[in-house]
Amino acid sequence: MPELPEVETIARRIAPYLIGKKLLSVVTRHAKSVRGDFSLVESAVVTNVFRRAKMLIIEFSNHNAILIHLKMTGQILYQDQATRLGGGHPTADWVAELPSKHTRAILEFSDNSNVFFNDMRLFGWVKVVTPKLLEQELQKYAPDIISPDVTPSYFFAELQRSRQSVKIVVLDQRVVAGVGNIYANDALHLAKIHPARPADSLSSKESNTLLAALQQVIRLGIERQGATIHSFRHIDGFAGAYQDVVRTYGKEGEPCPNCGASIERIKVGGRGTFFCPECQQILT
Template identity: 50%
Template sequence: MPELPEVETVVRRLQEVLPGKQLANLIVHKEKSFEGTVKDCLGGTITDISRKAKLIRIHLNNEMSFLVHLKMTGQLIYVDGETRFGGGHPTADWVESLPSGHTRITFDFGDGSFLFFNDQRIFGWVRLLTATEVQHEFSKYAPDVIDEVISTHYLWQHVLKTNRVIKSVLLDSKIMSGLGNIYVCDALNLAQISPYRRATTLSYSETERLLDASKAVLEKGITLGGATIEHFRHVDGFSGDYQKEVLVYGREGEACFNCGAKIIKEKIAGRGTYFCPACQI
């Protein structure tokens, strides 16, 4: 599943090519992937691309917006002749001819350029919504970890209230958005806090250290264009590089960068969790 840095990277790439494009046609290949009335977007011009949590918003000049959620296997790929931009789940569709058997929606700009929404498993979606409907959808998601409104005091208030393990608090998108499994593992290692710790046992200064580490790994992920964990033929402008700089994720049996002890993998909060049993206490 793409994590927040990958989604942010898709947004930044699409910002370079989509504003100013006018929608000549919208082809819905799979009804389940789309919600809305197609004619409400036809003739509309794209003015901006933005994001809340992992929701991608494509703004039109007619008060409507597309919201896109990539979920597990979604991709957005812009194609204009030889030019390709986009990202999401890494598959052969990154390089092969489009539309493919996984294309669910085609945005046709009438000038030979297209945006393809592909999704192998059909959990992702595209919705055409009014501004009010967008705000309603956005209200379901907490601010990003890297948003300045997420302070130590904010996280501390949540930490005090729950006896869950700290790992599941960090993954809770009702508290903060943006930290998926890769970045949670790395943030806990950077802060030298065990993923097994009960949230209520964290001190204020440990909470501060953990939040600083969380913001740091996520910002690094965004700078590096996210992580492309699954092996796939490299395409310029598609895959991120965070996987080359991970602290613990996927490094079972290798040396911890903090202390040199061997990293182990155990299932915590339902997910494979990599951590150092020596320095993460």
């Protein structure tokens, strides 16, 4: 599943190609993947392309917007006569002829360029929203982990409110938006906190350390343009390079980068969780 750094990377890469272009029409190729009245954005000009939480948002001159969520297997591919780029779940569709059998929607622009939304498993969606609906949609998410709104006191107060495992709490998009499994594992390792510890057992000092670690790994992910471990590569051949610096994720049995102890794998909240039994003790 694409995480915050991957969606941020897609937004940054396609924005220069879309801003200033007029949308001609949206072609629906699978009804389950598209929602809303696309006449609200037809003939409007793209003014902004950005990411919020793990959603890609395309804003138009009439203030309506298209929201895209990639979920498990979504891809966004921009194509004009000279260029194809984008990202998401890596399949042969990246390099195959478009539209493919997994293309669920096509955004057609007036200069003959297109954005293809492909999604094998049909969990993702493309949705058109008015400014009011956009606001309502964005309100479902807590502030982004890298937003200045996530202050140390905000983060500590949120941890104090929950007795669930700290890892489950940092993955909760209503607490902070944009932290996925790879980055949660690595931030907990960096902060030397056991993933299964109750969130409310962390001291304020530990909470501050964890917040800094989360922001550090997410920023590193953006810098390295996403991880490819799960499902993300750049269509133009530049694979995301976060996998070269992953600390614990997927490294069961390999030595801890701090102490050399063997990384262990457990399940926390049903998700694969990797940690160092020496550096990340359950009792402090």
